[in-house]
Amino acid sequence: MSDALIFDAIRTPRGKGKPGGGALYETKPIDLVMTLLDALRQRNTLDPSRVDDLIMGVSSAVGDQGSCLPRIAALSGAGGWEHVPGMALQRFCGAGLEAVNMAAEKVKSGWHSLIAAGGVESMSRLGLGASGGAWIYDPATSMRINYVPQGYAADMLAALNGLDREQLDAYALRSQKLAARASEAGHFNRSLVPVRDFNGLPVLSSDEYVRGDTSIESLAALKPAFGGASAAANLTVARQRYPQLHQIPAVHTAGSSSGIVDGAALVLVGTEQVQRDLGLRPRARVLGTGLCTVEATLMLTGPVPATLKALAKAGLTADQIDLFEVNEAFAAVPLYFAKELSVPLEKINVNGGSIAMGHPIGATGAMLIGTLIDELERRQLRYGVATLCVAGGMGVATVIERV
Numbered sequence: 001m002s003d004a005l006i007f008d009a010i011r012t013p014r015g016k017g018k019p020g021g022g023a024l025y026e027t028k029p030i031d032l033v034m035t036l037l038d039a040l041r042q043r044n045t046l047d048p049s050r051v052d053d054l055i056m057g058v059s060s061a062v063g064d065q066g067s068c069l070p071r072i073a074a075l076s077g078a079g080g081w082e083h084v085p086g087m088a089l090q091r092f093c094g095a096g097l098e099a100v101n102m103a104a105e106k107v108k109s110g111w112h113s114l115i116a117a118g119g120v121e122s123m124s125r126l127g128l129g130a131s132g133g134a135w136i137y138d139p140a141t142s143m144r145i146n147y148v149p150q151g152y153a154a155d156m157l158a159a160l161n162g163l164d165r166e167q168l169d170a171y172a173l174r175s176q177k178l179a180a181r182a183s184e185a186g187h188f189n190r191s192l193v194p195v196r197d198f199n200g201l202p203v204l205s206s207d208e209y210v211r212g213d214t215s216i217e218s219l220a221a222l223k224p225a226f227g228g229a230s231a232a233a234n235l236t237v238a239r240q241r242y243p244q245l246h247q248i249p250a251v252h253t254a255g256s257s258s259g260i261v262d263g264a265a266l267v268l269v270g271t272e273q274v275q276r277d278l279g280l281r282p283r284a285r286v287l288g289t290g291l292c293t294v295e296a297t298l299m300l301t302g303p304v305p306a307t308l309k310a311l312a313k314a315g316l317t318a319d320q321i322d323l324f325e326v327n328e329a330f331a332a333v334p335l336y337f338a339k340e341l342s343v344p345l346e347k348i349n350v351n352g353g354s355i356a357m358g359h360p361i362g363a364t365g366a367m368l369i370g371t372l373i374d375e376l377e378r379r380q381l382r383y384g385v386a387t388l389c390v391a392g393g394m395g396v397a398t399v400i401e402r403v
Contacts, residue, residue: 002271004104005282006400009267009370010039010193014207014358017123017260023204024262027195029065029122032264033073039193040116040266041079044280048080052112055102056266057095057119057362058088060130064122065362084116090131090362093329094388094396095119096265097365101398103269104286114270114278118366122262135392146241146297148234150391151226153299154252154330156238156245160298161336165251168331169219172256172355174345175328179352180212187351187378191370209259209358224250225257241297256331261358265366282403284373288313290387290397300333302395303387304340310385310397318343321399322381325368327388328353337387350375364388369398376402 012032015024024032033056041048056070071086091098096119103117134141141147148156158168182188183206194205227234227250239245268280275282290310294301303326311317318341326334326348334353338345351371354364368386376384387397 001108001110002273004107004269004286005272005275005403006284006286006373007268007270007280007282008040008044009191009373010036011191011265011367011370012036012193012195012263013204014209014261014263014360015204016208017262017358019124022124022262023208024122024195025124027203029120029125029264030069030073030076032122032195033069033120034077035195036193036264036266037073037077037081038079040268044268046278049083050274050278051084051114051116053115054084054086055089055099055115055117057091057099057365059090059092059095059121059361060126061088061090062126062131064125065120069120091394091396092391093327093359093361094365094390094394095362097368097386097388097396097398100267100269100366100369101289101396104289107269107271113274116266116268118264118266119363120264121360121362123260123360124262128260146237148237148297149226150299151252151257151330152234153297154257154332155226155248155250156242156298157300157336158251158332159245159248160242161332161339163332163335167335168251168256169216171331171335172219173214173216175349175352175355176211176214178350179210179356182351183207183210187374190374207357209261210356219253219255222253222255225253226250238297241295252330252332256355258329258354259358261360263360263363263367265363265370267366267369283377284400284402286398287401288399292395294393294395296393299391299393300329300389301336302389302393303333303337303397306395306397307341307385307387310399314399316383316399321383321385322347323350323372323375323384324348325372325384325386327359327364327368328355329359329389331355333389365396369400372400373402
């Protein structure tokens with residue numbers, strides 16, 4: 001079997017996901033994808049007709065993101081992308097990384113030689129939960145599976161692991177300061193592709209959501225984001241799975257939760273043969289992937305078993321990994337991950353994460369791969385892991401090695 005090599009990893013900046021208030025609100029999601037297709041072609045002197053598939057995570061495949069957006073984007077793209085099939089993939093927050101993993105698995109099988117994979121989400125245009133579904137909106141289903149809102153599950157995770165408001169705020173401040181420092185130092189520049197309008201004028205060239213002036217005092221002043229009027233009902237549901245929880249303090253705020261943003265990402269994955277044929281330069285190889293389920297009411301613990309599965313396939317242990325990108329859906333998630341796998345916080349999200357930069361749901365996993373490769377290269381390190389918790393009680397992870 002061939003190695004699954006990563007030749008490039010690019011993304012748009014993240015724009016605030018506010019209708020009318022974010023820089024990317026007036027940019028259609030298909031245009032975000034076309035921007036990256038054009039950049040991938042130009043940066044790699046790539047003949048798109050050699051690409052076997054375009055696989056993209058799209059969490060809300062409705063409206064502007066409906067039908068099979070990747071295929072329509074390929075048809076709309078310039079320079080030969082019209083010859084590339086497309087597939088929209090839904091695995092909630094894990095969709096973007098799952099698309100990359102699927103590409104790596106197809107390439108490693110030998111049945112495909114070159115795939116572009118990633119994700120897109122325009123949260124300003126569609127909003128959270130736009131695609132509907134029985135999981136949230138059908139009371140009978142929600143009751144049957146003991147569903148609670150994800151933010152409430154984050155507070156549950158904190159309560160079960162003794163994480164208080166001060167610890168979560170401190171982690172959120174760390175994310176903001178690291179992201180601001182990395183942005184100012186240009187650590188994201190290699191992956192960032194500016195978004196332009198139809199006249200070629202710049203719309204957004206850097207992440208819009210980062211708040212470098214955040215302080216521990218400003219975070220402490222924020223009100224809890226979850227709980228509220230439905231807290232008693234959610235506690236009743238939660239105690240069916242976790243009877244030891246007599247109360248669940250509301251400790252996560254907007255400041256310690258991932259930001260709602262717009263963005264897209266693409267990763268180019270292929271074989272050693274296509275590398276030689278097209279003169280591509282590999283930057284990393286995929287060593288292992290992991291996919292798991294966890295208890296679905298708590299739902300946010302998936303990065304731990306998913307990472308362990310991916311590490312086992314790679315023949316590595318957590319202490320051999322140089323850098324981790326653990327999606328900051330909520331501050332409790334990376335803190336739980338660090339504790340469970342005994343990973344020093346200094347190895348996790350060293351340039352900040354989704355608390356500071358935002359979480360464009362379908363795209364985030366592919367963005368983590370790009371951030372990870374860039375930082376492994378910058379520090380001349382070898383092994384990295386990208387992982388996300390996934391709604392519905394799932395987790396996804398990828399182990400890579402810098403080439």
